[in-house]
Amino acid sequence: MVNLDSHRDAVIVVDVQNDFCPGGALAVPDGDQVIPPINVLLRRANCFTVATRDWHPKNHCSFKAQGGLWPGHCVAETWGADFHPALDRSRLQLIVSKATAPDQEAYSGFQGTALAEILRDRGVQRVVIGGLATDYCVKATALDARREGFEVIVLEDAVRGVEVNPGDSDRSLEEMKQAGCTTVRTDRLMT
Numbered sequence: 107m108v109n110l111d112s113h114r115d116a117v118i119v120v121d122v123q124n125d126f127c128p129g130g131a132l133a134v135p136d137g138d139q140v141i142p143p144i145n146v147l148l149r150r151a152n153c154f155t156v157a158t159r160d161w162h163p164k165n166h167c168s169f170k171a172q173g174g175l176w177p178g179h180c181v182a183e184t185w186g187a188d189f190h191p192a193l194d195r196s197r198l199q200l201i202v203s204k205a206t207a208p209d210q211e212a213y214s215g216f217q218g219t220a221l222a223e224i225l226r227d228r229g230v231q232r233v234v235i236g237g238l239a240t241d242y243c244v245k246a247t248a249l250d251a252r253r254e255g256f257e258v259i260v261l262e263d264a265v266r267g268v269e270v271n272p273g274d275s276d277r278s279l280e281e282m283k284q285a286g287c288t289t290v291r292t293d294r295l296m297t
């Protein structure tokens with residue numbers, strides 16, 4: 107079991123947005139399945155809670171129309187960019203918007219944001235990460251958290267991958283472990 111500490115731990119919910127869930131523009135298979143364990147954790151944990159979100163302009167560089175890799179998704183102030191309605195937003199204390207400028211891409215919630223500074227200012231030493239997608243924004247956020255000096259726990263039952271290539275999720279989890287991240291099931295966390 108892993109004991110969560112209300113002062114030194116923080117939960118980071120990565121990009122649980124409509125466009126990344128079934129029915130969205132860039133749906134992650136079973137993406138909405140991350141929500142039940144995340145809600146359980148948000149409701150039980152009394153530590154700092156953060157959610158990141160893709161918050162793109164209409165002409166964002168990651169969109170195919172601009173020569174990027176992805177269909178248009180998570181355009182700011184649209185349904186697709188909203189958090190999935192099943193996510194318990196009432197438990198979120200901070201929302202971090204990323205990749206908000208046309209020429210700025212950010213898979214990580216730490217990239218181009220004040221997140222690391224905010225966590226350090228609060229005395230956070232360890233982050234617990236779940237959300238979407240394992241092989242992109244979860245991985246990038248976990249690896250950046252390590253680079254920023256935080257301990258990292260990735261919730262193996264509360265992440266799902268895009269799997270552009272089969273096995274990408276497993277390889278990403280392995281990469282996160284190699285970087286010093288721990289993976290646990292949500293029900294192994296004591297709050």
Ligand SMILES: [Zn+2]
Pocket residue numbers: 160162168179180205
């Ligand atoms: Zn995006």
